[in-house]
Amino acid sequence: MALSKEEIEHIALLARLGLTDEEKKKYASQLSSILDYVEQLKEVDTDGVEPTAQVTGLENVMRQDEMEKLDKETMKKLIELAPDKEDNLIKTKSVF
C-alpha cells in the first residue's frame, strides 16, 4: 500500500512532526512496506472477537479524588525543568 506525499504531510502535521522533503520520500516508502507487512492481519477472521486492551482483566481501578501535596523542593525542580519560565510559571508562546 503506497502512501502519497499529501498523506505523509497530513500525518506529520497530526503528529506535530517537522519533516524535510527527503524524509517525506523515505517515510512514504518505509511506512508503505511496514503497512504491507501488517496487511496480513486481514486474513484473520475476527468476527465476534472482542478486542483486548488490558491483558490481565483489570477494569475501572478507582481511587479517591484527593490532592497530593508535593514538597517545595520538587515543585521548584519541576518549574526549573521548563525551557522558558518567568517567576514561578512556565512560559509558552500564545496559543491563538
Place this chain on the structure above:
Amino acid sequence: MNLNELTIKQAHEGLKKKDFSSVELTKACLSQIKKIDDKIKAFITVTEDEALKKAKAVDKAGDFSNPLTGIPAGIKDIFCTKNVRTTIGSKILENYVAPYSGSVIKKLEDQNYILLGKTNMDEFACGSSTETSHFFQTKNPWDINRVPGGSSGGSAAAVSANQCIYSLGTDTGGSIRQPASLCNIVGLKPTYGRVSRYGVIAMASSLDQVGPMTKTVEDAALVLEQIAGLDKNDSTTLNKPVPNYSAEIKKDIKGLKIGVPKEYFIEGIEPGVEKTVKEAIKKLEDLGAKITEVSLPHAKYGLAVYYIIMPSELSSNLARYDGIRYGFSAQGENLMDQYLKTRAQGFGAEIRRRVMLGTYTLSAGYYDAYYLKAQKVRTLVKQDFEKAFEEVDCLVTPTSPTVAFKLGEKTDDPLTMYLSDIFTVSINIAGVTAVSVPCGFSQPKDDKKELPVGLQLIGPQFAESTILRAAYNYEQATDWHKKKPIVE
C-alpha cells in the same frame, strides 16, 4: 575472583560476613567500567561520587539483611532516578534530570542499593540493537563488532562484562530477553502488571513491563521479590501476593509439563540456534520434564499485531514532548512552528518513523482497520497461550532467531530489524511472563566465532515461579551461564 564478577547472592553473603565492604565492591565495578567502557560503551552516565558516598554510608550502617543492600547496579536510562540525568537515549531528554525516583527505584533506594550509573538503550526503547541511541552504540562484549541486542543493550552488556552486579531493564516486545540472549545473561519479563511502571518513561503502555537482568536465575528471583507488587501510582499493578521466588525455584522439575510450540521452529532461524535450543530441550527432559509439542496457530501474526499496537501507543505517549514543560526545545516563530521543530530535531529517525506509523494507524478512517483489528487479533494470540497452558505448565522456545548480528547490518531496513523480535513480542501481546537463560553457543552465518544463544521459557500470567524454576534447574545442570566474554 574479582569482586565485580560476583552474583547478587555471592556479593550479599560476602557483605554479610564482612569478607569485603560495599565500598570495595563498588570500587571493583567502577574500576571495570573505567577499564573497558571505552570499548563497550554500556553507560550513558556513571555516578561514581554518589555511588561511593552511598556505599560508605551503607558500610557504616552495617545492616546487610536485605539481599540488595550495598549491591551496585547499572540501571537502564528509562528509569527516573532522582537528581540523576535520565535521558531515555534521546536528544529530547538529553539534559533531563529527574526530580523524583519511580516506584521501583524507590524500592531499591529503600534497601540502600548502590546506583553505579545509567545504561545505554535504543531511543525510547525503540530498537533491537541499541543502535538508535542518540548518544552512541553499545558493543557486544562477546564481539565488539556486533550489537548487544536491544533495547536494554547497555544493561545486558554491562552485566555480561561484569561492570555491575545486576541491572534493571524494560521489555515491551523483547527488550530484556533478546539482549540477555545475545549477551549470555539471564533476563526476565514478568507478567504485565507484576511490577510498577510508575516513573518509568512510557513507550507502549499496554505492553511495557520492568524486569531484572542478572548473571543467574537465582539473582533474577531475588530482584523480582524486591520489586514486584501493588503500587497505588500504577493502576495496572495487581494486588496479588509476591511469592518467595528464590525458594520456589529450588524445587525440582520432575513431571513438569513443557510444551514446544511448533510455530517457533521455522524458516529464518539459524541452524545453530535451532540445534542448541533442541539440545537444551533434551536437557530439560533429562531433568524430568515431560516435553510435548503444542500449537500457537496465531503466533505468526504476533509481529504484525505488535507493529500496529506499539507505534500507536508510542505516538500517543510521545505527544507530551512539546518542548514547553521539559526537555529539548527548538526556537520557532509561533507555537506550531515550535512543536514541529522541537519534535523534528529532538527525536531520532526510528522514533519519527514509529510516531508517523502510529499516528497513521490511529487516524480517522484507519483506526478500525488497523488498531482495532490488531486488538482483536491480540485476543486470539492471547487465547492461543491460554489454550496451550491448559495442556502444559510452560513453553520453551529460542529467545532470538539468530545470535548477535553485526553493527549496522540491519539499520537500513526497519522490517528486517523488527524480525529480531519475532519470538518475543507475542509474550507481551498476551501479557504472560518469560525468561531468557543462557543455553549454549553457535556460529553466526558470517563468522566462525561462537556467540551466545538464549533459551526462552514462557509461563502463564503470574507463573514467574514456574518458569524461573525450570530455568534454575536447567542452569544448575549446565555451565553456559558461567562462560564470560574476554574484553581486552
